[in-house]
Amino acid sequence: MNTLFTVIVVIQVVAALSIIGLVLLQHGKGADMGAAFGSGASGSLFGASGSSNFLSKSTAIAAAIFFCATLALAFLGNRPAGEDLGVMERLPAPAATTAPASDVPGAAPAAEQSGQPTQAPAPAQNEGQAGQIPK
Numbered sequence: 001m002n003t004l005f006t007v008i009v010v011i012q013v014v015a016a017l018s019i020i021g022l023v024l025l026q027h028g029k030g031a032d033m034g035a036a037f038g039s040g041a042s043g044s045l046f047g048a049s050g051s052s053n054f055l056s057k058s059t060a061i062a063a064a065i066f067f068c069a070t071l072a073l074a075f076l077g078n079r080p081a082g083e084d085l086g087v088m089e090r091l092p093a094p095a096a097t098t099a100p101a102s103d104v105p106g107a108a109p110a111a112e113q114s115g116q117p118t119q120a121p122a123p124a125q126n127e128g129q130a131g132q133i134p135k
Contacts, residue, residue: 005076012069015062022059 005073008069008072008076012066012073015066015069018062019059019066022055022062026055026059
């Protein structure tokens with residue numbers, strides 16, 4: 001999908017640049033009067049009247065390509081994102097921790113099995129709301 005978007009943008013830029021070039025190559029309405037009195041337009045590449053038809057048709061084709069590319073970009077830009085909801089959704093799931101033997105029902109704690117006295121775990125500092133992550 002991303003490559004299609006890039007291709008359409010490249011087509012649109014090329015069409016826009018060709019429209020600019022073709023419009024700058026065309027003569028204005030006042031230039032036709034000079035061609036009638038022999039200003040050298042008859043010896044041009046397209047002939048005396050051929051340049052306006054060719055350049056006009058080429059400009060129209062480039063404009064049609066530009067508008068089609070614009071509509072395609074608008075269509076692709078307004079489509080829903082689908083399954084990709086954002087950066088946070090792509091994070092890996094946290095690893096599941098295994099329960100210690102003392103949490104398993106029916107199992108004796110590891111310290112009791114080794115014959116050492118059990119100690120209560122030390123309380124964590126700053127325990128409470130400061131240690132929680134807001135959702």
